[in-house]
Amino acid sequence: MATLNSNIPAGPLGQKWQKHKFNSKLINPANKRKHKIIVVGAGLAGGSASATLAELGYQVENFVFHDSPRRAHSIAAQGGINAAKNYQNDGDSVFRLFYDTIKGGDFRAREANVHRLAEVSVNIIDQCAAQGVPFAREYGGLLDNRSFGGAQVSRTFYARGQTGQQLLLGAYSALSRQIGLGAVTSRTHSEMLDLVVVDGHAKGIIVRNLKTGEITRHVGDAVVLATGGYGNVFNLSTYARGSNVTAIWRAYKRGACFANPCYTQIHPTCIPVSGDYQSKLTLMSESLRNDGRIWVPKKPGDRRSPQDIPELERDYYLERKYPSFGNLAPRDIASRAAKQVCDEGRGVGETGLGVYLDFSDAIQRLGEDKIRERYGNLFDIYHEITNESAYRTPMRIYPAVHYTMGGLWVDYNLMSNLPGLFVLGEANFSDHGANRLGASALMQGLADGYFVLPATIGNYLATQKPDQRPKTDHAAFKDAEHSTQSMVDRMLSMNGKRTAASFHKELGKILWDYCGMARTATGLKKALELLPELREEFWSNLRTPGNASEMNQSLEQAGRVADFIELGELLCLDALTREESCGGHFREEHQEDGECKRDDERFAHAAAWEFTGVGKTPVRNVEPLVYDEIKMATRSYK
Amino acid sequence: MKVRLKVWRQKNAESPGGFETYDTPDLNSNMSFLEMLDVVNEDLAGRGQEPIAFDHDCREGICGTCSLVINGKPHGPHRKVATCQTYMRSFKDGETIVVEPFRAKPFPLIRDLVVDRKSFDRIIQSGGFISVRTGSAPDANSTPVPKIHSDLAMDAAQCIGCGACVAACKNASAMLFVSAKVSHLGLLPQGQPERDRRVMAMVTTMDEEGFGSCTVTGSCEAVCPKAISLDFIARMNRDYGVALIKGEPRRNQASEGGA
Numbered sequence: 018m019a020t021l022n023s024n025i026p027a028g029p030l031g032q033k034w035q036k037h038k039f040n041s042k043l044i045n046p047a048n049k050r051k052h053k054i055i056v057v058g059a060g061l062a063g064g065s066a067s068a069t070l071a072e073l074g075y076q077v078e079n080f081v082f083h084d085s086p087r088r089a090h091s092i093a094a095q096g097g098i099n100a101a102k103n104y105q106n107d108g109d110s111v112f113r114l115f116y117d118t119i120k121g122g123d124f125r126a127r128e129a130n131v132h133r134l135a136e137v138s139v140n141i142i143d144q145c146a147a148q149g150v151p152f153a154r155e156y157g158g159l160l161d162n163r164s165f166g167g168a169q170v171s172r173t174f175y176a177r178g179q180t181g182q183q184l185l186l187g188a189y190s191a192l193s194r195q196i197g198l199g200a201v202t203s204r205t206h207s208e209m210l211d212l213v214v215v216d217g218h219a220k221g222i223i224v225r226n227l228k229t230g231e232i233t234r235h236v237g238d239a240v241v242l243a244t245g246g247y248g249n250v251f252n253l254s255t256y257a258r259g260s261n262v263t264a265i266w267r268a269y270k271r272g273a274c275f276a277n278p279c280y281t282q283i284h285p286t287c288i289p290v291s292g293d294y295q296s297k298l299t300l301m302s303e304s305l306r307n308d309g310r311i312w313v314p315k316k317p318g319d320r321r322s323p324q325d326i327p328e329l330e331r332d333y334y335l336e337r338k339y340p341s342f343g344n345l346a347p348r349d350i351a352s353r354a355a356k357q358v359c360d361e362g363r364g365v366g367e368t369g370l371g372v373y374l375d376f377s378d379a380i381q382r383l384g385e386d387k388i389r390e391r392y393g394n395l396f397d398i399y400h401e402i403t404n405e406s407a408y409r410t411p412m413r414i415y416p417a418v419h420y421t422m423g424g425l426w427v428d429y430n431l432m433s434n435l436p437g438l439f440v441l442g443e444a445n446f447s448d449h450g451a452n453r454l455g456a457s458a459l460m461q462g463l464a465d466g467y468f469v470l471p472a473t474i475g476n477y478l479a480t481q482k483p484d485q486r487p488k489t490d491h492a493a494f495k496d497a498e499h500s501t502q503s504m505v506d507r508m509l510s511m512n513g514k515r516t517a518a519s520f521h522k523e524l525g526k527i528l529w530d531y532c533g534m535a536r537t538a539t540g541l542k543k544a545l546e547l548l549p550e551l552r553e554e555f556w557s558n559l560r561t562p563g564n565a566s567e568m569n570q571s572l573e574q575a576g577r578v579a580d581f582i583e584l585g586e587l588l589c590l591d592a593l594t595r596e597e598s599c600g601g602h603f604r605e606e607h608q609e610d611g612e613c614k615r616d617d618e619r620f621a622h623a624a625a626w627e628f629t630g631v632g633k634t635p636v637r638n639v640e641p642l643v644y645d646e647i648k649m650a651t652r653s654y655k
Numbered sequence: 656m657k658v659r660l661k662v663w664r665q666k667n668a669e670s671p672g673g674f675e676t677y678d679t680p681d682l683n684s685n686m687s688f689l690e691m692l693d694v695v696n697e698d699l700a701g702r703g704q705e706p707i708a709f710d711h712d713c714r715e716g717i718c719g720t721c722s723l724v725i726n727g728k729p730h731g732p733h734r735k736v737a738t739c740q741t742y743m744r745s746f747k748d749g750e751t752i753v754v755e756p757f758r759a760k761p762f763p764l765i766r767d768l769v770v771d772r773k774s775f776d777r778i779i780q781s782g783g784f785i786s787v788r789t790g791s792a793p794d795a796n797s798t799p800v801p802k803i804h805s806d807l808a809m810d811a812a813q814c815i816g817c818g819a820c821v822a823a824c825k826n827a828s829a830m831l832f833v834s835a836k837v838s839h840l841g842l843l844p845q846g847q848p849e850r851d852r853r854v855m856a857m858v859t860t861m862d863e864e865g866f867g868s869c870t871v872t873g874s875c876e877a878v879c880p881k882a883i884s885l886d887f888i889a890r891m892n893r894d895y896g897v898a899l900i901k902g903e904p905r906r907n908q909a910s911e912g913g914a
């Protein structure tokens with residue numbers, strides 16, 4: 018059994034972080050220069066961490082599979098980033114942001130981490146503005162805010178519909194500065210394929226160069242994984258196509274615990290699937306729900322065009338069921354409600370898997386120009402993809418996989434149960450519980466990278482002597498390189514009949530059908546029969562064209578799909594074992610009036626799975642969640 | 656619908672390349688151009704042939720990874736969109752479509768349609784930032800920025816770093832890309848202290864990387880998926896002139912020595 022010590026500092030909630038920073042070990046400047054830190058990933062989390070660690074004087078080596086650090090998937094975030102600045106004087110505070118985030122996560126996140134997140138949120142905005150992030154402003158020159166993702170205060174900072182892009186370019190510019198100064202070595206087109214563990218400590222990684230196929234060993238005093246979320250396990254999602262689970266999955270197979278894999282977020286406002294060829298689903302920012310009204314016809318099977326359906330025959334179901342939050346109900350609730358009306362046969366569009374998001378009232382109230390100013394670029398995207406104008410006819414939307422709250426287990430210092438392995442951003446499990454609120458992932462990624470890790474990593478490094486760092490000819494490095502090489506060779510030599518893409522599609526369908534928005538014990542058991550069969554077929558019938566010593570995109574994809582299939586099994590097992598509903602994890606057996614029914618007696622804990630072998634049942638470790646300052650309540654948005 | 660593709664295939668930078676012709680399987684006109692390539696690649700792989708290598712990631716026009724010159728135009732037939740936002744309904748049934756990589760000396764070819772755009776990163780590394788240590792920033796609202804300036808800065812900051820501007824230019828000039836970053840930071844009060852050294856350093860690196868000079872043909876603006884305006888080039892030229900007159904040295908970082 019792994020030991021899970023959350024290392025939450027003692028003392029009152031509001032003072033924990035300050036006290037912890039004070040009690041954390043400092044490394045003297047001369048020694049900092051000797052410590053080498055490997056950072057995998059340059060999204061908001063990895064980019065900000067690499068830049069800040071280098072500013073502090075550490076040697077940093079940064080790896081990304083992309084061709085440039087600026088391409089990380091964070092670039093695609095649209096809506097905004099939360100911070101408890103209370104610039105609007107509308108009653109916001111650190112405590113309120115903390116409480117909203119804990120409640121939004123359905124009381125399944127760690128209290129101390131979330132409070133810290135809310136505390137540092139204010140520093141993030143200062144940092145980004147100083148870097149030149151062109152946040153939206155008011156005419157007086159001060160920063161503008163909007164309300165977002167089910168919040169009743171306006172605390173979201175944004176840069177048009179491209180907040181993630183601008184924040185990432187900020188982190189990328191800070192990182193670029195350090196690369197230019199020689200303080201960070203940047204390795205692009207470099208995919209981490211294994212974690213090297215020496216005497217129980219993470220000390221290095223194995224990397225394949227995607228341009229040349231060369232496999233190399235890299236050693237460091239600590240390894241930081243900031244490799245993003247694993248939502249592409251469902252194949253179709255709002256993620257970039259390249260996002261994958263490989264880095265954290267292979268770390269899991271080397272002993273790091275994987276926490277709460279079943280906490281996946283399905284976002285309510287995406288453009289519906291249109292055909293079998295579909296490669297990705299496009300998010301329509303949640304900010305649209307501030308002005309758009311969601312409805313379906315009252316009558317099942319009503320195929321009239323939306324304009325011909327009179328007001329009285331429409332069901333504005335979110336406004337009806339959740340009068341106080343209405344169209345702004347949290348994501349998990351809005352998604353499930355959409356599924357429900359479609360299951361009742363009231364869905365719209367060709368496939369019947371869609372609901373209307375209607376702007377006609379808002380256009381009447383505010384005028385088309387105002388709507389164009391607010392959402393013009395989103396309406397353009399919608400038009401591009403569907404060839405329909407949302408100014409004239411309601412948008413059609415449907416939920417799609419969007420974010421993963423689960424990830425590698427970390428303690429308060431963001432260190433996993435494997436000493437020396439740190440995990441940041443979407444790749445860890447720490448702050449969003451069972452459901453993430455809008456505009457909080459960007460906040461978490463930057464909090465982890467700019468402010469948390471740089472303060473906590475010293476606690477580990479102080480115990481390590483850089484001159485005693487293992488060499489890359491250590492048996493553990495050879496072994497890891499060998500297993501990477503054999504996996505590559507095996508995938509290329511099988512010469513079966515099916516491509517990796519066809520396996521990915523099949524995997525995605527199994528997960529969406531049995532482990533999607535509504536889950537049942539029967540369905541999950543079915544998936545747990547199908548997935549091992551799929552894994553076996555993958556390893557006997559895969560066909561990967563090309564060879565290993567050059568750019569080979571089929572090979573890259575095959576490796577990622579292999580890991581996704583194994584992850585799929587863990588995801589379903591976690592979902593089956595968690596016999597309650599909470600946040601994005603909805604078990605049909607556990608509901609009250611169609612809402613999530615938590616079981617705090619049995620499940621107020623994080624489940625951190627420990628690998629025991631492929632196809633073998635992993636060990637389920639448990640970290641109890643203790644709430645000192647707040648009471649667990651039933652989440653109600655009615 | 657079906658189309659005939661003439662695609663540039665090249666194993667690596669050293670070996671010679673050439674066009675190959677492929678007749679696609681049946682397509683749906685609502686597919687994106689990249690989904691069409693996915694279908695062609697699945698078909699090739701199924702027949703034991705090597706799929707066409709091409710770059711892509713977000714598939715929604717924001718990451719700047721996709722490239723491709725389609726029928727002679729970087730990012731395809733439509734203005735203000737990237738290749739990944741191009742749909743098959745823009746082509747005719749039975750049409751022959753020519754697909755090539757972005758060609759420019761500072762973007763060496765890796766394979767088929769994939770080129771290496773690291774020269775862009777090196778330009779940014781030489782000066783495309785505001786030097787601000789984490790934790791040292793003042794309260795964000797202590798520096799008001801007139802809305803018109805921040806809006807204009809945002810127009811420039813939208814550049815996705817795709818390199819289409821370079822691919823479209825007969826001189827392989829990177830002026831639109833560089834001017835977008837110089838203008839974004841130069842328009843903000845936070846960017847003033849380094850304004851002169853930034854423009855000097857970035858323009859110097861741009862020249863060293865082998866990008867050509869600008870003759871104001873405007874083909875860059877026409878293909879830019881984010882409609883970055885030529886005005887930013889004029890703005891950068893002014894900034895560069897000012898920095899020259901002030902005697903700003905042509906190197907930025909070396910003088911700084913450390914983080």
Ligand SMILES: Cc1cc2nc3c(=O)[nH]c(=O)nc-3n(C[C@H](O)[C@H](O)[C@H](O)COP(=O)(O)OP(=O)(O)OC[C@H]3O[C@@H](n4cnc5c(N)ncnc54)[C@H](O)[C@@H]3O)c2cc1C
Pocket residue numbers: 057058059060061062063080081082083086088089090091092093094095096097098180181207208209210243244245246255256257260261263264300419420441442443444455456457458459460462
């Ligand atoms: C369409 C969309 C819109 C969103 N909008 C918002 C929003 O408005 N507000 C909000 O708060 N959140 C939003 N999110 C969520 C948020 O964008 C992400 O959770 C967050 O950006 C993740 O950042 P990250 O740094 O953890 O990972 P990423 O940005 O995914 O970065 C991962 C990095 O790891 C590297 N990497 C991964 N695996 C390997 C490997 N094996 N080897 C080497 N390198 C590797 C990649 O190259 C990349 O650099 C949105 C998400 C999506 C999909």
Ligand code: SF4
Pocket residue numbers: 813814815816817818819820821831832835875878879880881882883
């Ligand atoms: S200026 Fe336009 S074309 Fe050039 S890199 Fe930027 S977005 Fe691409």
Ligand code: FES
Pocket residue numbers: 710711712713714715716717718719720721737738739740815
């Ligand atoms: S794939 Fe990201 S811009 Fe085209």
